[in-house]
Amino acid sequence: xxxxxxxxxxxxxxxxxxxxxxxxxxxxxxxxxxxxxxxxxxxxxxxxxxxxxxxxxxxxxxxxxxxxxxxxxxxxxxxxxxxxxxxxxxxxxxxxxxxxxxxxxxxxxxxxxxxxxxxxxxxxxxxxxxxxxxxxxxxxxxxxxxxxxxxxxxxxxxxxxxxxxxxxxxxxxxxxxxxxxxxxxxxxxxxxxxxxxxxxxxxxxxxxxxxxxxxxxxxxxxxxxxxxxxxxxxxxxxxxxxxxxxxxxxxxxxxxxxxxxxxxxxxxxxxxxxxx
Amino acid sequence: xxxxxxxxxxxxxxxxxxxxxxxxxxxxxxxxxxxxxxxxxxxxxxxxxxxxxxxxxxxxxxxxxxxxxxxxxxxxxxxxxxxxxxxxxxxxxxxxxxxxxxxxxxxxxxxxxxxxxxxxxxxxxxxxxxxxxxxxxxxxxxxxxxxxxxxxxxxxxxxxxxxxxx
Numbered sequence: 001x002x003x004x005x006x007x008x009x010x011x012x013x014x015x016x017x018x019x020x021x022x023x024x025x026x027x028x029x030x031x032x033x034x035x036x037x038x039x040x041x042x043x044x045x046x047x048x049x050x051x052x053x054x055x056x057x058x059x060x061x062x063x064x065x066x067x068x069x070x071x072x073x074x075x076x077x078x079x080x081x082x083x084x085x086x087x088x089x090x091x092x093x094x095x096x097x098x099x100x101x102x103x104x105x106x107x108x109x110x111x112x113x114x115x116x117x118x119x120x121x122x123x124x125x126x127x128x129x130x131x132x133x134x135x136x137x138x139x140x141x142x143x144x145x146x147x148x149x150x151x152x153x154x155x156x157x158x159x160x161x162x163x164x165x166x167x168x169x170x171x172x173x174x175x176x177x178x179x180x181x182x183x184x185x186x187x188x189x190x191x192x193x194x195x196x197x198x199x200x201x202x203x204x205x206x207x208x209x210x211x212x213x214x215x216x217x218x219x220x221x222x223x224x225x226x227x228x229x230x231x232x233x234x235x236x237x238x239x240x241x242x243x244x245x246x247x248x249x250x251x252x253x254x255x256x257x258x259x260x261x262x263x264x265x266x267x268x269x270x271x272x273x274x275x276x
Numbered sequence: 277x278x279x280x281x282x283x284x285x286x287x288x289x290x291x292x293x294x295x296x297x298x299x300x301x302x303x304x305x306x307x308x309x310x311x312x313x314x315x316x317x318x319x320x321x322x323x324x325x326x327x328x329x330x331x332x333x334x335x336x337x338x339x340x341x342x343x344x345x346x347x348x349x350x351x352x353x354x355x356x357x358x359x360x361x362x363x364x365x366x367x368x369x370x371x372x373x374x375x376x377x378x379x380x381x382x383x384x385x386x387x388x389x390x391x392x393x394x395x396x397x398x399x400x401x402x403x404x405x406x407x408x409x410x411x412x413x414x415x416x417x418x419x420x421x422x423x424x425x426x427x428x429x430x431x432x433x434x435x436x437x438x439x440x441x442x
Contacts, residue, residue, distance in 0.1 A: 031315035087329060115316035123316055170410040189332065192321030237335045238399060252402030259403070 020045045022097060024055055026067065027109035029116050037116070039107075040064065046097040052108065053081050053092035056120075069120035076245055079181030083120050084109045089183035089243045111186040113195075127182055130198050133224050134206035138162075139217025162214040175208035175253055177246040184240035184250050196229040200240035200250030203231050207253040210260065222264040231257050338395040341388040348385040397422040 024042045028034070042059050050058075053071055060067045072078040074093045081092040086100065086107055100106045114122040140162075184200035185191050191199050198206075206221045225231045234254045241251040279285060285293045326332045358369035372378060400422060401415040 029317050031313070031317075037317065037319070112319040113321070115318050117314065117316055166410050167407070170412075171407060189321065189325050192325060235339075236399065236403075237332070238402075239331050239335075241402070242331060249402060251399075252405070255399075255403035256405065 022046050022101060023105040024059065025105065025107040026056070026059070026064075026119070027107070028067070028119050029110075030066070031118055037109075046101070048098055050097045051093055052083075052085055052090070052095045052097060052106070055097055055106075056092060056108070067120075068118040077179060079179030082111050082181040082183050082186070084111060084186060089186040091181060091183070091245050094245060111182055113186050113188070113191050114182065122182075124180075124182065126195065127180070127185060127199070127202065130202040131180070131205065134198070134202050134209075134221050135217055136202075136205045136209060138209065138212060138215045139220065140214060141216040164213060168213045171213075172208045172211035175204050175211070175248055178205060178208075178248045178250075179246055181245065183243045183245065184248075187239040187243040189237055189239075190233045190235060194229065194233055197233040198225065198230050200234075200254065201248075203234070203257060204248055204250035204253035207257045210257070218260075219264065219268075222261055222268075225257060226261050226265050226268075231261065234258075334395075338392065341392040344381070344385045344388045345392065348382070393422075393426060 021043055024044055025039050026042070027037050028040050029037050042063050044055060044058055044063075046055065051074075053074060056067065056069055057071075060069075069081065069083070069092070071081040071093065073080070076091055076094045079091070082089065083092055084090070085092070085095055086103070089111065092108075097106065108120065110116045110120045111122050114124065114126060117123050178201055180201060182201065188197075188200055190197050203225065206225055209215050210218045210221055231254050234251075236251060236255060238251045241249045244250065279289060279293050279296060322328070326336045355369050355373075358365040373382075397419050401418045404418070406413040406418070
């Protein structure tokens with residue numbers, strides 16, 4: 001694209017009046033002082049390269065030093081700065097003020113489907129517990145020493161490579177991209193109805209390990225996934241995949257898991273727990 | 277010697293120190309107080325959540341299509357029962373079907389069923405990925421294939437009806 005075209009395009013998206021100022025409304029909650037959530041409004045000057053995170057940092061540095069929010073990498077990798085921007089779950093670092101300039105106002109609130117600790121900070125422990133429950137690591141029966149299973153030197157991995165072809169990797173690679181930002185949990189109405197629902201990201205990560213050819217822990221994960229609060233409360237709304245900044249597609253992962261869970265459940269009825 | 281500070285930890289009592297840390301015995305009084313001061317705010321989901329954005333509205337529309345389709349299934353079941361009864365029953369059912377309101381209802385059912393197919397065919401590539409080597413079969417191929425299959429099934433059904441009607 002030529003420089004002229006680029007300038008032209010930018011000019012088309014920028015409102016001509018009130019270029020420099022925008023209203024940022026932030027939902028506040030200070031546990032020591034507040035019993036309810038409340039909105040605080042700030043007028044700030046914005047620039048073309050200002051992200052929502054930059055705007056919040058500006059507000060904290062200049063207008064409200066006690067404003068609390070999480071952030072780290074500023075480049076859509078750490079997953080810390082998930083919040084709700086004008087009603088849509090977003091990462092503050094990769095969402096830009098310029099995209100809301102024509103509205104003249106941006107509202108920002110916490111991922112309130114999780115307990116709010118302070119302002120834009122939520123307690124992620126409910127998610128961490130769900131993540132732990134699906135054992136998000138490679139379980140390899142042959143490599144796990146037990147009382148009855150002594151790992152065979154030929155099959156055990158410690159001194160050897162786990163072999164994986166590019167096709168085997170492609171099977172699950174998409175689901176490894178999750179950064180645990182929890183935008184999908186905010187997007188999921190089933191999480192809103194039932195906070196115990198395993199939810200999108202934990203289910204997608206369970207699916208990721210179930211699809212891994214090096215793993216033999218599928219039966220253990222399906223024990224959790226097939227519980228009433230496992231994967232089954234999902235009604236395939238699909239908004240989780242829509243808001244995912246890393247294109248993980250948790251909604252797809254859950255539907256694929258449901259299809260795989262039924263034979264796993266049927267097998268378990270006969271007391272034979274498949275290890276593969 | 278009891279461990280009351282990190283400087284008390286020696287190579288011989290390090291395991292004991294780890295056990296204490298794991299059992300939260302190493303948490304300072306300040307930290308305990310801070311934990312007790314927490315007052316997380318739990319926000320219940322709004323009762324009208326499904327009206328909050330267009331994505332949820334489309335989702336609810338998709339789910340609502342099941343109602344006319346379910347009613348039509350009951351209607352067809354009634355037809356089946358009438359057919360197994362006497363001629364009078366069957367003729368009464370046929371008369372009801374040709375009522376103006378019933379025709380409107382049938383058209384509504386067709387629209388609802390087609391919209392339901394459109395949404396689920398669109399969602400199918402997520403639920404059923406077909407891998408070829410390191411790539412996956414394209415979404416458009418799967419969605420297009422679904423529509424072609426639907427058209428073939430409808431054509432076969434139409435042919436069967438035409439065959440028995442003549």
